[in-house]
Amino acid sequence: MNRFNYLFSSTKGLILTAISLVAIVTGIFNTLSGPMVEWGIRDITVSLLGMDLNPTERAGRIIMLYHTIAMAVVAIEVYMMTSIIPMRKHEQRNINMLITIGYITAMIFGLGFAYWGHNFTFHGLFLVGQSLVFFSGIMLAVAVNPWKKEYYVTDKEFAHFKSGMDMERMAFFIMIVAMLISAGFGAVTGSFWANGHETFLAEDLIREPHKTGLQKAIIGHLHIMLTLIAVAVTLVIGRWLKFKGIFHKIAMPVMIIGTIVIAGGVWSVVWTHMAHTFIYIGSVGVMLSALMLVIFSWKKLIHDNSIELGYKKANIFQKFRALIHDPIKFGPTWQMVFMNFTVSGIGIFMAIKLEQIFRVWPAREERITLTGHWHILSAIIATIIIMYYVDIAGLKGKARKWFGWILIIGSDIAFASMTIYSMKRLIIPEEVAQQGLMNTTMLLADFGLGALLITMAIFLGWKLFDLFKGDGVWKKEAKNPELEVERTSNPVLNIRKENEFNTEGGEK
Amino acid sequence: MRKLIFIFIVIVALASCSEEVIVNSETKIIETGINPNEWVEIPAGTFYYNMHSHEESIKNNYEIMITDVTNKQYAKFMNEAVKKGTIKIDADSIIGYHPGDEFNEYLHEWEIPAGDYLLMPFGEAGSHIKLLDGTFKVDKGYDMHPVVMITWFGAKAYADFYGYRLPTEKEWAKAARGTDKRAYPWGDFINEKITNYGSSTNALQRLFGGNIARTTPVGYFNGKKYDDFQTEDNKSPYGLYDMGGNVWQWVGDDYPDVHYRYMRGGSFTNYEYNIVVWARNSAGPDFYNINIGFRCARDVKTIKQAEETIDTDTLNLETNKIKTIE
Numbered sequence: 001m002n003r004f005n006y007l008f009s010s011t012k013g014l015i016l017t018a019i020s021l022v023a024i025v026t027g028i029f030n031t032l033s034g035p036m037v038e039w040g041i042r043d044i045t046v047s048l049l050g051m052d053l054n055p056t057e058r059a060g061r062i063i064m065l066y067h068t069i070a071m072a073v074v075a076i077e078v079y080m081m082t083s084i085i086p087m088r089k090h091e092q093r094n095i096n097m098l099i100t101i102g103y104i105t106a107m108i109f110g111l112g113f114a115y116w117g118h119n120f121t122f123h124g125l126f127l128v129g130q131s132l133v134f135f136s137g138i139m140l141a142v143a144v145n146p147w148k149k150e151y152y153v154t155d156k157e158f159a160h161f162k163s164g165m166d167m168e169r170m171a172f173f174i175m176i177v178a179m180l181i182s183a184g185f186g187a188v189t190g191s192f193w194a195n196g197h198e199t200f201l202a203e204d205l206i207r208e209p210h211k212t213g214l215q216k217a218i219i220g221h222l223h224i225m226l227t228l229i230a231v232a233v234t235l236v237i238g239r240w241l242k243f244k245g246i247f248h249k250i251a252m253p254v255m256i257i258g259t260i261v262i263a264g265g266v267w268s269v270v271w272t273h274m275a276h277t278f279i280y281i282g283s284v285g286v287m288l289s290a291l292m293l294v295i296f297s298w299k300k301l302i303h304d305n306s307i308e309l310g311y312k313k314a315n316i317f318q319k320f321r322a323l324i325h326d327p328i329k330f331g332p333t334w335q336m337v338f339m340n341f342t343v344s345g346i347g348i349f350m351a352i353k354l355e356q357i358f359r360v361w362p363a364r365e366e367r368i369t370l371t372g373h374w375h376i377l378s379a380i381i382a383t384i385i386i387m388y389y390v391d392i393a394g395l396k397g398k399a400r401k402w403f404g405w406i407l408i409i410g411s412d413i414a415f416a417s418m419t420i421y422s423m424k425r426l427i428i429p430e431e432v433a434q435q436g437l438m439n440t441t442m443l444l445a446d447f448g449l450g451a452l453l454i455t456m457a458i459f460l461g462w463k464l465f466d467l468f469k470g471d472g473v474w475k476k477e478a479k480n481p482e483l484e485v486e487r488t489s490n491p492v493l494n495i496r497k498e499n500e501f502n503t504e505g506g507e508k
Numbered sequence: 509m510r511k512l513i514f515i516f517i518v519i520v521a522l523a524s525c526s527e528e529v530i531v532n533s534e535t536k537i538i539e540t541g542i543n544p545n546e547w548v549e550i551p552a553g554t555f556y557y558n559m560h561s562h563e564e565s566i567k568n569n570y571e572i573m574i575t576d577v578t579n580k581q582y583a584k585f586m587n588e589a590v591k592k593g594t595i596k597i598d599a600d601s602i603i604g605y606h607p608g609d610e611f612n613e614y615l616h617e618w619e620i621p622a623g624d625y626l627l628m629p630f631g632e633a634g635s636h637i638k639l640l641d642g643t644f645k646v647d648k649g650y651d652m653h654p655v656v657m658i659t660w661f662g663a664k665a666y667a668d669f670y671g672y673r674l675p676t677e678k679e680w681a682k683a684a685r686g687t688d689k690r691a692y693p694w695g696d697f698i699n700e701k702i703t704n705y706g707s708s709t710n711a712l713q714r715l716f717g718g719n720i721a722r723t724t725p726v727g728y729f730n731g732k733k734y735d736d737f738q739t740e741d742n743k744s745p746y747g748l749y750d751m752g753g754n755v756w757q758w759v760g761d762d763y764p765d766v767h768y769r770y771m772r773g774g775s776f777t778n779y780e781y782n783i784v785v786w787a788r789n790s791a792g793p794d795f796y797n798i799n800i801g802f803r804c805a806r807d808v809k810t811i812k813q814a815e816e817t818i819d820t821d822t823l824n825l826e827t828n829k830i831k832t833i834e
Contacts (some may be wrong), residue, residue, distance in 0.1 A: 037707050038709065039711060055780070209614060362800075
């Protein structure tokens with residue numbers, strides 16, 4: 001297998017390609033805002049790359065930018081799903097091929113349209129790319145169909161229905177279908193406004209007393225898409241961390257119900273204010289499911305690492321040490337816990353205190369808190385994906401520990417700082433006295449994100465360097481392209497047909 | 509690993525030591541050459557409104573101040589209005605009567621009943637008007653800076669007192685943008701030499717010193733050179749200054765079912781996407797901040813009526829003069 005095939009057809013290579021493209025896009029477009037403007041870096045980027053940054057089109061540019069990044073992140077999750085969820089090889093191949101062409105097309109032509117003049121051929125190709133991603137989602141839903149008997153659980157330790165139907169597969173299926181419908185929510189509203197190209201950002205609607213149904217649909221679309229991306233990553237991470245047993249059996253039903261209720265709640269926002277109640281109830285299900293994963297994985301980490309560290313009967317400190325022994329495996333679930341302080345907690349607090357606190361503040365400050373909390377959620381999801389990829393890439397020893405801890409500490413310092421920054425008026429009501437807090441939080445956020453980005457750049461630099469080697473790690477990954485996980489079912493065992501399923505790679 | 513933890517602790521400690529901003533009670537006096545008592549007439553007619561540039565129309569000509577209301581102007585108003593009894597001193601605040609907003613019990617709607625409301629706190633950090641020996645006085649050097657720490661009620665009280673009003677959002681937008689589709693009042697670009705906004709921090713701190721709350725005198729960016737700092741002219745098509753940056757400006761609209769009051773123009777704390785002519789901010793009418801001020805508008809018809817009565821009513825002469833409010 002040559003390098004091109006590795007990067008564009010093997011699961012591990014496809015993930016690396018998508019992460020690298022997101023990193024490149026983030027690296028370039030990060031220079032266009034915030035302090036980069038004051039430092040003159042934006043001007044350099046704009047003149048070097050010949051960008052066209054018309055202020056009236058800023059909202060449209062941003063919408064296209066985060067859609068292109070989101071497409072790549074969805075693609076990464078799909079690559080992971082098509083490897084860890086048992087399905088036929090041809091299904092995996094077709095889905096991966098379609099979504100790869102889709103997200104790269106959307107990325108290149110979407111950004112081309114948004115930042116380099118308005119060639120409407122580019123806009124059309126951006127839509128073609130997104131459509132391909134959507135169609136690959138339909139194919140994924142068909143492939144993941146949990147009613148197919150060959151995918152019934154082969155190990156009763158995994159959550160299942162009485163018939164043997166795999167509940168985790170059902171949870172994936174529900175999430176995929178919900179995501180397809182929710183994407184439609186965005187597509188319909190997007191088409192409505194694209195008719196006159198009247199772009200706007202949802203955060204600019206927050207204080208509109210009378211929102212139209214289409215405006216509500218846009219707000220619903222962005223919330224549910226990010227939520228479902230988080231649901232997907234939770235399910236994927238669960239498989240990586242060998243999630244099973246009683247916690248799995250509690251988690252999967254509530255994840256299924258939670259996903260249905262939360263998605264239904266978001267869709268109903270167009271018609272009823274009761275939608276928020278459904279959303280809260282659904283969120284409890286999804287978060288309870290994530291909590292089960294956290295408890296399971298921490299117990300498992302303490303158990304497995306205690307053995308590795310030679311603790312026969314570990315005391316509390318040794319248990320803690322065992323828990324944090326491998327930051328790459330501890331990190332994803334820790335980030336899920338940490339998320340409650342910087343995302344869920346903030347969201348709930350804002351909802352409860354909306355009229356007493358947040359609506360008293362200037363709209364621009366409420367907007368910072370709102371945009372802050374979903375930027376942080378996106379970034380937390382990104383760190384979890386990165387940690388999984390670092391494990392896939394086989395980073396070991398001290399490099400693994402340094403990478404893991406810098407990622408966790410750097411990102412958490414940054415996210416905590418940004419949360420405090422966005423809520424600064426709660427701590428210091430008088431704006432004149434806020435400068436010290438603002439300086440501190442900004443400095444810490446820059447430091448945390450800087451540390452994280454530099455570490456990431458070093459890691460990707462290593463992967464790039466490796467690609468130039470004839471017998472680099474990439475060659476081993478190409479030979480064993482599937483993710484090494486314990487799968488919930490074994491279709492080969494169920495229907496006794498070999499050479500057909502993706503389950504033949506990695507641990508079964 | 510211990511090294512890593514140590515590095516993080518050091519960084520956190522260093523960051524925590526960052527300096528608190530002290531709001532100066534005095535600053536250097538700067539002569540901009542711009543007269544804040546001047547008004548300009550904006551003609552009736554169509555213009556492009558907001559980001560999507562929909563065509564909108566204003567029926568009558570109106571006048572609007574060429575700069576934000578200054579500390580000096582506001583202190584003068586408070587001294588006169590307290591004397592006349594239209595506003596009151598209440599502990600460390602100035603309060604005034606508001607007849608209340610229509611209340612429809614809509615979801616999230618605030619009820620604002622008739623009563624006395626805060627116009628401006630004095631003596632609070634960030635405010636440059638102080639009550640000394642029963643007279644409102646402005647901190648040295650801040651006479652020509654825009655008045656800040658002013659609530660919407662405070663802005664309206666000033667306008668009402670002199671027979672003016674706050675501009676509507678549409679009036680404000682037309683005055684800022686003129687009749688073309690520009691993004692900023694002066695054109696389609698922005699930099700630290702043309703207005704006081706988030707990215708001017710370094711340039712202005714060099715001129716004014718580090719520890720200041722950073723308003724600039726009204727009309728500061730008018731093409732004049734201050735020491736070695738050459739400004740560019742930020743006039744709008746109709747000749748208004750600071751319609752983007754320096755301080756947010758309260759506008760007059762009270763929309764049904766909501767009752768936030770809206771602000772336009774962006775301020776020294778905001779990055780460029782808040783400085784564009786369609787950027788909008790809002791807060792409760794009793795909210796005040798170091799970066800919120802206002803300017804007034806008035807109907808041309810009202811001015812003509814005032815001119816006709818000028819000989820018979822000396823009070824009107826005092827309060828409705830064209831081209832001057834001092």
